[in-house]
Amino acid sequence: MNALPTPNDYSAYPDRAGRFGDYGGRYVPETLMPLVLQLEESYEAAKADPAFRAELASDLTHYAGRPSPLYFAQRLTEHFGGAKIYLKREELNHTGSHKINNCLGQILLARRMGKTRIIAETGAGQHGVATATVCARVGLPCVVYMGAVDVERQAPNVLRMNLLGAEVRPVTSGAATLKDAMNEALRDWVTNVHDTYYLIGSAAGPHPYPAMVRDFQAVIGEETRAQVLDAEGRLPDALVACVGGGSNAIGLFHNFLNDANVRLYGVEASGRGLDTGEHAAAINGGRPGVLHGNKTYLLQDREGQITEAHSISAGLDYPGIGPEHAFLHDVGRATYLSATDDEAIEAFQLLARLEGIIPALESAHALARLADVTRDVGKGGIVVVNLSGRGDKDLAAVAEHLARRA
């Protein structure tokens, strides 16, 4: 698929139609079109407003606790014996993941637009928790759609959302995971267009969400750039991040897209294995199509029916990927690897034992490819991994997985 000419300025994307090359766009029912267009206009105005930017920057500092540290993982580096490994510590943010960066931005926008009700979809519950958190802080009602399967496997986050005053609505259609939660959130939005703001949690959905969520997450890469220059006096050789919808990955990558020497690696969830059909690797195991408002790589059958994803990680258990990643893959700017459930569990334990950090299962997928990436980059090289979240929410799922294997 890498036949397209390589662009030399990635900041030109998306174009006015919300396209990253052939991907993205606004494939939504007509009822939502005026809202999506209005959202784009409001976001453009907010982005250009110094007061908006100042308020967001202040919230990121004083509420979320940014900047997050860039930590040199010495024992992990020694373990693999290749390039130096740095962890971008997004798990130390308030609420325990990168999701808060996006939520703080979008809630400011929602208030600017005069919206009085917030809805969200969530997989792992991290985005749901971050949304419930910002809603509590500004006093807006919050409804979170969550697949019934995920309600079960991410129970601690359901409790947190309830404590924060959000209503969690379990979704039982389909496989009762993230895709189905997103369908239900879109249906709520169509039904409550006049007062409701849909706070999407990843760099996916109709334009302007993929660009907007990327922009709000780009703080990860901005900080990383300054921090790695400070620590090493040069740019890293490679960046690694897990990819569900793709927000933590694009947030890390964005500021480095035009630095051709920085290799970019996204890691998809290959579940029980790419060849089993039970995985969530949209790029490695899917093909382009249209779902949830955008054109991108999707898991689907020959007819174009969307197939169910599988991953032990609820946050990666989605049959699509953000459209900018689809584009970066096609033009060859980023490389999309994958990690299985078992590999993620192993990496989860490894980080706990070697560095005293319990990562989210999502982030563990990125860690699982470090052996290969640090070997390829080699000794003397520098690799930054996005530690997108912490693993407290996953303890039950990991214990169960290990018990089953034992």
Add this chain to the structure above:
Amino acid sequence: MAGAGRLQARFAALKAEGRAAFVAYIMAGDPDTETALEILSALPAAGADLIELGFPFSDPMAEGPPIQRSAQRALAAGMTLNGVLETVRRFRERDQTTPIVLMGYMNLLLTYGLVAFAADAAEVGVDGLIVVDCPPEEADPLADALDRTGVALIRLATPTSDDARLAVIARRTAGFIYYVSVAGVTGVKAVDTAGVGLAVERVRKAAGLPVAVGFGIRTPEQAAAVARVADAVVVGSALVDEIAAGLAANENVTSRVLETARRLAQAVRSVGQATVQA
């Protein structure tokens, strides 16, 4: 006569009769291929002036529970987009006058190939196409493909469409405009029969085409009220619910659907129209 022509002929005939069209929506392949074809074939005699035939998609984001479940039943029974076209072909063997409009989601069409789909749809006797998740901004490739065949691209207007938006919607459309009478998914909210007349006027003026009203019409009373002001009245979820109820009660689903269709058609036919212009 086919495509937009068959739609025009039907609306012209109804205008001469001075009444609105009754449009019945069912899902191809629900509960199975043969039963759906049996229902489809009998709908014109039951009073359907036009038929909307859904093609099932795994993730129908604008449908409420009745049509979601209908799509799931059809998929479980093995319906495919090829199968939908085959259903239309078999319907056309015996009925060359009742317009058929396919309704569904973009991903299946992209997978099939837009140009190939437009050609095959025209060949089997499809007259129009509604793609729920393909707004005008994304529709040019599809409109280009359909233009070569005469199959009408039918657009949706909604309570959120202001006049500027209506102008965008009216471009590159033919046959009729489908006015979604409630902001919401299918089969949940009820139509506001008092307010819909003004909306229909606005849409009709902007598009210069007949206006069909759907989403939220379940009862003969609602159908009659909408028939007074619109050019066509679309009922879907209430028919599809009869399939679900028939299956649950182990009764003949075909007769249940047709009985409901008959009552709705009678209600539509019972009212003359003062204001039909298009």
